[in-house]
Amino acid sequence: MGRILACRIDEVPNGKMKHLQIDGNDVLLANIEGTYYAISDICNHAGANLHEGKLNGNNIICPWHKAVWDVTTGELVQFPVRLRSLKVYKVSVDGDAVYIEV
Numbered sequence: 001m002g003r004i005l006a007c008r009i010d011e012v013p014n015g016k017m018k019h020l021q022i023d024g025n026d027v028l029l030a031n032i033e034g035t036y037y038a039i040s041d042i043c044n045h046a047g048a049n050l051h052e053g054k055l056n057g058n059n060i061i062c063p064w065h066k067a068v069w070d071v072t073t074g075e076l077v078q079f080p081v082r083l084r085s086l087k088v089y090k091v092s093v094d095g096d097a098v099y100i101e102v
């Protein structure tokens, strides 16, 4: 377990997201109203990269088959079949730096 520097806060403005490679994992970092959230970037349906989708409030819409995920919880919001929740990473901000716990 450790804290990994993800980016500076100004690299991910409100309503934006960023793809990161952390410890060999694809991670999506999103800024929702000034709070940062990090979840797995890989859709649990068929493996799309979620950062290529559309962020709409708390929700990220998968670019392939339009599953809707809650970025703040990693939970599935909308899709015809149930999918396992996405891994959620703990995020912290220290000064102008954003860290992800792994």
Ligand code: FES
Residues within 6 Å of the ligand: 043, 044, 045, 046, 047, 048, 062, 063, 064, 065, 066, 067
């Ligand atoms: S890969 Fe995301 S909905 Fe199919």
